[in-house]
Amino acid sequence: MRxxxxxxxxxxxxxFVYQEFSQPKDVINHYLCISDNTTLTYIDxxxxxxxxxxxxxxxxxxxxxxxxxxxxxxxLNKNALNILSQIDPEIKVVWIGWGGDYYWLIDTLPKxxxxxxxxxxxxNAKNSYLIKKIKKISRISKLKALQRINYFSPVLKSEYDxxxxxxxxxxxxxxxxxxxxxxxxxxxxxxxxxxxGKNLLIGNSATPTNNHLDIFEKLNSxxxxxxxxxxxxxxxxxxxxxxxxxxxxxxxxxGTKANIISDFLPYEDYMKILQTCDNVIMGHIRQQAMGNxxxxxxxxxxxxxxxxxxxxxxxxxxxxxxxxxxxxxxxELTNNTLDPKIIRNQRELLMKEWGxxxxxxxxxxxxxx
Numbered sequence: 001m002r003x004x005x006x007x008x009x010x011x012x013x014x015x016f017v018y019q020e021f022s023q024p025k026d027v028i029n030h031y032l033c034i035s036d037n038t039t040l041t042y043i044d045x046x047x048x049x050x051x052x053x054x055x056x057x058x059x060x061x062x063x064x065x066x067x068x069x070x071x072x073x074x075x076l077n078k079n080a081l082n083i084l085s086q087i088d089p090e091i092k093v094v095w096i097g098w099g100g101d102y103y104w105l106i107d108t109l110p111k112x113x114x115x116x117x118x119x120x121x122x123x124n125a126k127n128s129y130l131i132k133k134i135k136k137i138s139r140i141s142k143l144k145a146l147q148r149i150n151y152f153s154p155v156l157k158s159e160y161d162x163x164x165x166x167x168x169x170x171x172x173x174x175x176x177x178x179x180x181x182x183x184x185x186x187x188x189x190x191x192x193x194x195x196x197g198k199n200l201l202i203g204n205s206a207t208p209t210n211n212h213l214d215i216f217e218k219l220n221s222x223x224x225x226x227x228x229x230x231x232x233x234x235x236x237x238x239x240x241x242x243x244x245x246x247x248x249x250x251x252x253x254x255g256t257k258a259n260i261i262s263d264f265l266p267y268e269d270y271m272k273i274l275q276t277c278d279n280v281i282m283g284h285i286r287q288q289a290m291g292n293x294x295x296x297x298x299x300x301x302x303x304x305x306x307x308x309x310x311x312x313x314x315x316x317x318x319x320x321x322x323x324x325x326x327x328x329x330x331x332e333l334t335n336n337t338l339d340p341k342i343i344r345n346q347r348e349l350l351m352k353e354w355g356x357x358x359x360x361x362x363x364x365x366x367x368x369x
Contacts, residue, residue: 002027005068007080010035010042016179017074018045020363027367034079053079062086070369076101084148092369094151096177099287105163108132114285118213151175155287156314181359182350186295194300197276200228204289206238211283212246216253222329232273234261287311294354300343304328320346
């Protein structure tokens, strides 16, 4: 029987890995957690191996890793790269990326910028052709290490295409897999629910890639604030300094309508907030917040993205009904509900792309490599 080893960090995504890969019965799936903590926070399922990242214990671990048929790396960090370089060449290696571990392969594309105007000014982003060229040269050795990987699964297929455009010699083949599925994770208990309320959700975290400043400017320049009772900003994780800055700016730009979500909320409490947000603005250019976006699309929210957004382009190409931030106006936001037929159609599209059936198939495909 084939044996597959999953290399994980102690993160909330681990439960999705165990959930999905526990389904196939014709393969043995084992788990290696990389953490310098003896007590784990998120991984509460059985795992066979635990590595604290120290080099003196890596040699024996590599011996054990090389007894498997396939190794699946979930998030490619420095420790995973150290392991990757020592995996037997006969073993198939799959890299399932999260975004933060592979956007360095995308961010040097000539016309790709992570930040919009106001945010670029705040962080002093430098994206000239020369700087991007220097970055690409400095990353050559790291890119070579990736050539050991046989298959790569980003969140969206278009991200793989962008990497191939930027690095035509990128060797790993594309394979599809995503964390969690619609029925078991994203909309469980809310299958027939539709949104109610006149609130707005902006972004998903306290990171500059949310491009909050440009969104605040757009809402004020179009006199759109009066359309909403509350404006929610999830800032429970990310950069502390940026978080404090955005809280100040939100209170100044949005006034009493600003509702900051500073702490992590239980899923049920967060869903209660999402249910009241019939409009959503996701200012990311890169792929980010896909779990939120999937859930909100199912619930029937109107979601706005930058026109350059990787997620916006993906959704439009798939037939979803989404909007661009530059189209935001007071009149546009007044008409804040989607037609029920559009919502039903989007739910069908979501089932095809992120439903349990396709995820089970993709999981089996990895097990069969």
